[in-house]
Structures are given as structure tokens and as C-alpha cells.
Amino acid sequence: MSSRGFEQGGRSARPSAVVRPRRFRRTAALRDWVAETDLESHRMVLPLFVRPGDGGPTPVPSCPGVARYPLGRLRALGRSLASEGVRSVLLFGVARTKDAEGSDAWSDTGLVPEAVRALKKGAPELVVATDVCLCAYTTHGHCGVVKDGDVENDASVERLQRVALAHARAGADVVAPSAMMDGQVGAIRHALDDAGFEGTGVLAYSTKHASAFYGPFREIEGSSPEFGDRAGYQMDPRNAREALREMALDAAEGADILMVKPALTSLDLLARARERFDLPLAAYQVSGEYATIHAAAARGIVDLERAARETLVAIRRAGADLIVTYFARDAVRWLREDR
Numbered sequence: 001m002s003s004r005g006f007e008q009g010g011r012s013a014r015p016s017a018v019v020r021p022r023r024f025r026r027t028a029a030l031r032d033w034v035a036e037t038d039l040e041s042h043r044m045v046l047p048l049f050v051r052p053g054d055g056g057p058t059p060v061p062s063c064p065g066v067a068r069y070p071l072g073r074l075r076a077l078g079r080s081l082a083s084e085g086v087r088s089v090l091l092f093g094v095a096r097t098k099d100a101e102g103s104d105a106w107s108d109t110g111l112v113p114e115a116v117r118a119l120k121k122g123a124p125e126l127v128v129a130t131d132v133c134l135c136a137y138t139t140h141g142h143c144g145v146v147k148d149g150d151v152e153n154d155a156s157v158e159r160l161q162r163v164a165l166a167h168a169r170a171g172a173d174v175v176a177p178s179a180m181m182d183g184q185v186g187a188i189r190h191a192l193d194d195a196g197f198e199g200t201g202v203l204a205y206s207t208k209h210a211s212a213f214y215g216p217f218r219e220i221e222g223s224s225p226e227f228g229d230r231a232g233y234q235m236d237p238r239n240a241r242e243a244l245r246e247m248a249l250d251a252a253e254g255a256d257i258l259m260v261k262p263a264l265t266s267l268d269l270l271a272r273a274r275e276r277f278d279l280p281l282a283a284y285q286v287s288g289e290y291a292t293i294h295a296a297a298a299r300g301i302v303d304l305e306r307a308a309r310e311t312l313v314a315i316r317r318a319g320a321d322l323i324v325t326y327f328a329r330d331a332v333r334w335l336r337e338d339r
């Protein structure tokens with residue numbers, strides 16, 4: 001053989017390559033030695049849906065393993081999650097009552113505040129973040145206050161401040177505004193500080209696309225918009241520079257953590273954000289991403305654990321410090337079984 005890269009040596013032709021990446025692919029231990037990305041339990045955030053009442057969890061057909069948990073079970077659930085090694089959750093309430101303003105969202109005795117208190121009783125160490133939005137609480141299903149068919153930005157921000165305060169008063173460690181209203185992060189930061197909650201963190205859904213992958217979530221929450229869509233406030237998936245601008249705004253407004261969402265459709269944004277910002281980054285692997293992997297696995301197209309882990313690794317490799325994922329509970333178990 002005399003093609004370029006090979007030379008004659010001794011009696012047999014041999015490749016002259018001295019750089020051989022395959023050397024460290026020979027065994028699992030060698031691969032681990034040079035692995036650049038690790039999955040760790042403490043990186044996983046489990047989304048949790050709480051509904052009123054008692055009884056058993058209500059399963060969600062499109063999302064195996066996901067359920068709406070009755071408030072009465074939250075304390076025990078917190079205890080189980082902590083004992084399994086789940087370190088953090090992101091809480092969503094399935095509204096008790098809906099009105100045009102979404103006022104149940106800022107009730108101090110609402111589902112999310114009650115759930116925060118119950119979880120903290122069951123598992124004081126569990127990091128509890130709460131989603132701050134109105135869509136599950138408004139009759140029209142939009143993320144803010146509607147006037148003349150339009151979602152009013154500043155009036156909505158004022159409502160979101162109330163929601164964040166109710167969650168902080170209940171003891172949430174972190175509030176996560178997801179309504180995509182302009183100025184929501186700064187307004188919430190100020191409201192928290194004015195009320196003495198300087199220690200409550202803000203996880204900003206900075207780059208939340210108007211995505212086709214939120215379908216199962218809206219079914220769980222009953223939060224589909226009654227008219228129109230969310231394209232007037234959520235981001236256009238075509239825009240990356242605008243996504244970075246949204247992140248810069250949230251950083252300037254005092255966000256502690258910046259999040260992109262969905263995850264797999266935003267890996268480029270994560271990678272670019274990792275270079276541009278010093279803040280911790282999070283990615284939300286949303287309901288439709290989870291349901292899609294499950295559906296493919298159920299049809300034998302992919303192996304569930306391998307496919308899920310590959311996506312989680314990719315999200316970490318792209319630059320996420322934290323991953324909000326419905327696989328969190330499974331992932332924590334898989335990681336434990338690795339050892």
C-alpha cells in the first residue's frame with residue numbers, strides 16, 4: 001500500500017499514524033478515562049404536576065411515568081424522591097379554578113404554595129423551583145392578561161410578580177418565570193427583593209420557543225390557548241441572535257440561571273450561550289421530546305434508556321449545567337445502577 005499516510009516499514013506495509021484515537025476506546029474503563037461529559041444526579045430537575053385532592057396519581061397516557069399528583073400525596077412523594085436521590089423538582093399546579101386573570105395562580109393557599117410546603121416537610125433538602133405563569137389558571141389559556149384579543153405585557157408582568165411572591169412566601173427556593181413577557185425577570189427580582197426574599201433565585205426561561213413539543217404538557221395542565229397561539233410572546237424558533245439577546249436581557253435583569261427550551265432543538269443556542277455567559281445554564285427537555293422518545297421505544301425503534309441517555313449527554317455536552325427532564329427519576333436510577 002502506498003497511499004498517502006502509509007509508509008513501508010520492515011517487511012509489511014503499516015500505517016504511519018501515531019495518533020490513534022481508538023486506543024482509548026478499547027475498554028469501558030479507558031473510555032471513561034477520557035470521557036468529556038458526565039451525567040450526574042444533581043444535574044437533573046424533575047418536573048412535577050400537582051392537582052387538588054387526595055387519592056392516587058393520575059397517569060398521563062402520552063408520557064409513561066408522568067402523573068398528576070394529588071396535593072395530599074406530596075409530602076410522601078417528596079420523601080420518596082429524596083430517598084431515591086432526586087435532588088430537585090420544578091413544580092406546576094393543575095388549577096383548582098380558572099378565571100380571566102388567572103387569580104388562583106397567586107393565592108397563598110393555592111396548589112403550588114401548598115405543594116411547596118408539603119414537599120419541604122417531606123424533604124427539607126429538596127431544591128424546589130416553581131413555574132411562574134398564568135396559562136394553567138386563565139380561562140382563555142394564555143400566559144398573561146388578555147385585552148382586545150392581545151396579551152398585555154405590563155399588566156401580565158404585574159400578575160406574575162404576585163405569583164412569584166406567593167411561591168416565595170411558601171418557601172420556594174427558586175422561581176421560574178415562563179410566560180415570556182418582556183421585563184418579567186427584572187420585575188420579579190425587584191418584587192422579591194422589596195418583600196425581603198433576596199435569597200430566592202430566579203431561573204429564567206429565557207429562550208422559550210413557540211414549539212410543537214409542548215402538546216402533552218398542555219394536555220396535562222389543560223392550558224392550551226382557547227384562541228390563537230403563543231407566537232405573539234414565545235420565541236420564533238428561526239432566531240438564534242434574538243435568543244442570545246433574550247438571554248442577555250434576562251442576565252441584565254438579574255436572572256441567576258438562564259434556560260433554553262425545548263432542549264434538543266436548542267443545542268446550538270446552549271453552545272453559544274456557554275461561550276457568552278458566565279451564568280449557570282439550564283435546558284428543559286419538554287414533554288413532547290419525552291413522549292416522542294417513549295413512543296419510538298414502544299415501537300421498538302430505539303432502546304429507551306440508551307436513547308434517553310444519549311439525549312441527556314448531548315444536552316450536557318452542548319453546555320447545560322442543569323437539565324429539566326421527565327427522565328430525571330429514571331436517570332437517577334440508571335446512574336445509581338451504573339455504579
Ligand code: PBG
Nearest residue numbers: 133135178213214217286287288
Ligand atoms: C407554561 C409552560 C409550558 C411549558 C412549561 N411552562 C407550556 C407552554 O408554554 O405552552 C412546557 C413544558 C413541557 O412541554 O414539558 N407557559
